[in-house]
Amino acid sequence: MKRRTLLQAGALSTGAVVFMLGLGWWQSRHSDEAPSGTLPLPIDRMSFALTDQHGDTVEAADWLGQPTMVFFGFTWCPDICPTTLSAISDWLEELGPDADHLNTVLISVDPERDTPEVLGDYLSNFDDRITGLTGTLPQIEQAAADFRATFRKVQSEDNYTMDHTAGVFLFNADGRFANIIDHHEDPRYAVPKIRRVLE
Amino acid sequence: MNRLLAATLLSLVSSPVLACDAVQLGTIEVEQAWSRASIGTSRPGVVYLTIRNAGTEDDALVSIDTPISGMPMLHETVVTDGIASMPHAMEVPVPADATVALEPGGYHGMLMDLTQVLKEGESFPVTLTFRNAGEVTVPVSVQGVGATDAGCSENNG
Ligand SMILES: [Cu+2]
Numbered sequence: 001m002k003r004r005t006l007l008q009a010g011a012l013s014t015g016a017v018v019f020m021l022g023l024g025w026w027q028s029r030h031s032d033e034a035p036s037g038t039l040p041l042p043i044d045r046m047s048f049a050l051t052d053q054h055g056d057t058v059e060a061a062d063w064l065g066q067p068t069m070v071f072f073g074f075t076w077c078p079d080i081c082p083t084t085l086s087a088i089s090d091w092l093e094e095l096g097p098d099a100d101h102l103n104t105v106l107i108s109v110d111p112e113r114d115t116p117e118v119l120g121d122y123l124s125n126f127d128d129r130i131t132g133l134t135g136t137l138p139q140i141e142q143a144a145a146d147f148r149a150t151f152r153k154v155q156s157e158d159n160y161t162m163d164h165t166a167g168v169f170l171f172n173a174d175g176r177f178a179n180i181i182d183h184h185e186d187p188r189y190a191v192p193k194i195r196r197v198l199e
Numbered sequence: 200m201n202r203l204l205a206a207t208l209l210s211l212v213s214s215p216v217l218a219c220d221a222v223q224l225g226t227i228e229v230e231q232a233w234s235r236a237s238i239g240t241s242r243p244g245v246v247y248l249t250i251r252n253a254g255t256e257d258d259a260l261v262s263i264d265t266p267i268s269g270m271p272m273l274h275e276t277v278v279t280d281g282i283a284s285m286p287h288a289m290e291v292p293v294p295a296d297a298t299v300a301l302e303p304g305g306y307h308g309m310l311m312d313l314t315q316v317l318k319e320g321e322s323f324p325v326t327l328t329f330r331n332a333g334e335v336t337v338p339v340s341v342q343g344v345g346a347t348d349a350g351c352s353e354n355n356g
Contacts, residue, residue, distance in 0.1 A: 078245040078310075079276050080283050082235060083303035086345045122238060125344035150282055159243070159270075159311055166283035183278050183304060 038148040043068060043175030046146035050107065050133035053120030058133055060146065060175075067178075067197035068103040068171040072149050072164045074110035075122040080166060080183065088168070089127035091191050098198055099129060107143050108134040109151035109164045170197050218322055218340030219351035226254030227293070227332045232325060232339040233349035234310075237317040244268065244317055246308030246325055246339055247301045247349070252293045258331045260291040260299075265325045265339075269312030276304055285309070293329070303347055317341045 040046075046060035071088070073081035085106070092099045106123070108114035111134055119132035134140070144151055149165035168181040170193060178197045181190045221230040232248035244267070252258055263271045273288040291306050293299050301307050308325065317323070319341055326336045342350050 076242045078235070078243045079274070079285065079307050080304055082345060083347060086347045089345060122344075125238075154284070161285055163282055163284040165281055166278045167281055183283065 040147040040149075040169055040171075040177050042177060043171055045175075046143075048135075048139065048143035048146050050135040050139055050143060051116050053116050053123060053132040055116050058131070063103045063105075063171070064175050065173055066101050066103050067173045068105065068175075069168060069194065069197075070103075070105045070107060070147065070171075071166075071168040072107050072109050072144070072147070072151060074108050074162050074164070075114050075118060076110060077162070084166075084168070084183070085123075085126045085130065087187065087190070088130065090187065091194060092127045092129055094191050095194060095198070099194070102129070102194070102198060103131070104129050105131045105133055107140070107147075108132065109140060109144070109162050111135060111137050111140055170194065172197050218338045219349060221251075222335055222337045224329070224335035225332045227252055227258065227329060227335070229327060229335060229337050231349035231351050232337045233346070234317055234323070234339050234341050235346055236319040236341050236344050237313055238344065240313040240316055242313075244310035244313050246271075246310060247303065248308075248325075248327075248337065248339070249298060249300045249302075250291075250293050250327075251298045252295055255295050256331060257295050258293045258329050260293060260327055261289075261330050262328045263308045263325055264328070265308075265310065265323060267314050267317070267323045268310035269314060270310075271325075272309045272311065273306065274309040275306045290330070319343050 043060050043063050049057055049059045052058050069088070071084055073084060075081070088104065092104065108119060114134045116134060119134055123130055123132045135143070147165070147169060151162055151164040154161050154163055166183040170178040170181065172178050179193050181193055218232050219230065221228045228251040230249050232246065234244055234246050237244050246263065250260060260273065263273060265271050273291060274285050275288040276283060276285050288306060291299060291301065322338045322340045324336050325339050326334055328334050340349065
């Protein structure tokens with residue numbers, strides 16, 4: 001009975017149900033140390049290792065020497081993730097060959113469902129310069145901690161969705177954090193922000 | 200899916216009504232209802248549309264229903280302190296003399312438990328229930344996986 005009541009509450013308040021059910025395994029264990037507004041680490045101080053859609057291991061150091069654009073999401077996300085991926089595809093198209101040497105990366109926050117194959121299949125619908133990364137839950141927690149990003153699983157009946165950091169992170173070629181493109185940012189400002197790290 | 204339901208859906212898919220056309224319900228007008236193609240049926244689908252209330256009384260969209268989803272709901276994507284979440288929306292207010300959009304990154308119809316693959320170029324019906332105006336069924340056109348609008352000509356200008 002108590003559980004049923006909580007599940008109903010979950011339909012109203014997805015955030016609250018995570019807290020109340022206390023099923024905290026998916027929560028980034030570093031989230032307490034990473035208050036919102038804290039900047040990501042420089043890439044050369046990141047320690048994550050993840051797997052891309054081709055099954056290859058990618059570590060932070062692999063990105064150094066080229067500017068980098070990273071965002072968090074998951075392929076079961078019907079609204080904001082395809083919208084962000086479409087926006088990024090548009091930006092890359094506008095930048096043209098200038099963006100060929102930009103590391104453009106989606107890090108999945110849903111390791112249960114987003115295998116490398118699933119990511120590859122999904123990303124084939126968007127600009128082919130976008131790399132998808134996934135891994136085990138601890139690996140993704142490490143990546144989130146490196147970026148000072150957060151994610152959590154929100155269960156509702158037999159489905160779940162993921163809350164996650166929405167911004168797009170930009171880094172210079174030497175790994176220094178440069179900027180964030182907000183989820184609602186006017187596209188006219190997004191491309192100039194990317195150009196600044198490409199220079 | 201049983202055969203009767205499949206036949207019904209097939210006939211709806213071949214409906215000549217265009218999703219870009221406005222559907223009228225009293226002083227409420229619904230147009231540009233669109234969705235994205237699905238990869239299989241395990242991921243939730245989405246519905247976006249535009250509602251105009253030309254009347255003098257406030258109304259609200261209180262629920263959606265469609266045969267292609269076992270669990271359709273109204274959701275709103277909200278970004279709080281940089282974190283995106285997608286809570287259930289009890290209703291979408293449609294004030295008098297106003298236009299309200301279910302659009303990417305905001306309100307959306309969330310279609311859990313898809314009963315069929317949503318293919319680009321096809322359409323499916325969604326029934327909207329308004330608190331005052333009642334029910335209306337509109338055709339939803341399925342756009343590409345990466346679409347960001349209904350693909351109607353007035354939207355492209
Ligand atoms: Cu949703």
